Amino acid sequence: MxxxxxxxxxxxxxxxxxxxxxxxxxxxxxxxxxxxxxxxxxxxxxxxxxxxxxxxxxxxxxxxxxxxxxxxxxxxxxxxxxxxxWNLFDSDILTWHFACGVDEDFLYHLSEVRLAFETHAAALAARNASDAEIAGMMRLAVAMGEASHTPESLAVADLKFHLSVIEASGNPFLRTVGGLIEAALVGVFKLSSPTAEKGGIDEVARNHIRIVEAIGKRDEAAARLAMEHVIKVGRARIRQALSGGKAKA
The missing domain is CATH 1.10.10.10 (Winged helix-like DNA-binding domain superfamily/Winged helix DNA-binding domain)
Structure with a gap:
């Protein structure tokens, strides 16, 4: 499917x-x-x-x-x-919200949940990820910097990276929030894309590489902060789109 x-x-x-x-x-x-x-x-x-x-x-x-x-x-x-x-962790319900139109409050609440789960997943990955998993995450992060990315291909690459961190956390309960992360990235894709900004793709890649570098150093605090930064940057980009900035059609 x-x-x-x-x-x-x-x-x-x-x-x-x-x-x-x-x-x-x-x-x-x-x-x-x-x-x-x-x-x-x-x-x-x-x-x-x-x-x-x-x-x-x-x-x-x-x-x-x-x-x-x-x-x-x-x-x-x-x-x-x-x-x-309603089960707001359900990916269908989240996707319907984005299809019907969301406001800043909805996006803020969604990002708060992501900050709770994904930052902790990054910290757990720093503790539990195998060398092979870290190498895989680095390949995904570097691939996000390819100049040929379209908004669509970058969105898919972004999703693969975030799900790989969840997987590397080793916590089976965290894997159940994959649908929430996917729906959130659907919202980012539909509202705004860094491919429209000069240097946007390079910045996205660098930010995600920092997450993997912290995980590779087994630095849980740094991994948590690096993931937090990525989520907050995405939140700011969507807010700009909703307030009349550069939005994706």
Whole structure:
């Protein structure tokens, strides 16, 4: 299966009817077309809207219920749940937010979570990564500096690097936040790219190389700080895009 980032870059639609209904209905809920607290239209109306069978529709509704977005109520219907009950670690929900438009508060909260998880992952990688893993991370970091990068290829390279740090941390629980990191990088890709800035690619590569150098020295504090810097630079770039700076179309 393609990753969330690859799907966004390629523009390839969801393949199965089930996936398409989940995607479209999820976006409709996130966008506020079906507001929190509202009752969704009945099965016949939704099946007609999405041109699917009731069986496909019901499976899609189960998927959204598992994400915490809706809850069926006997003799009432299916209600949209409060946002605090949504599983915001779910990569689909995060991607729908970016598709529907995000504000600075949303991005700030997302970056705060990344700062908590990824900086600690970098510190753990400095403690636990094998020499082979460190060499692999360095190859990925250096490759981010290739002058031929497009916004799309740089986004993929960025994702591979950050997931490699998570993997090298050796903590299986941290691996579960891969979807959150991917969705965050989808947002960076859609809103802004350093490829549009003079020297932007070189700066990105240098910043990521510093993370690997700290990991290679087994310097947990330096690895944490280097990762923190990368995340904060990305956050500043998105804020600039949202405030009317150089944004990616």
């Amino acid at each position: 393609k990753s969330v980032l690859e799907t966004v870059i390629s523009g390839t639609p969801k393949r199965t009817s089930h996936a398409q209904v989940v995607d479209q209905l999820g976006k409709a809920i996130v966008s506020g077309e079906f507001p929190v607290g509202s009752i969704l239209p009945g099965d016949p109306e939704l099946a007609l809207r999405f041109r699917v069978s009731r069986t496909v529709l019901r499976e899609a509704m189960k998927t959204l219920a598992a994400k915490g977005m809706i809850v069926p109520r006997a003799r009432i219907g299916t209600r949209v749940t409060p946002r605090k009950e």
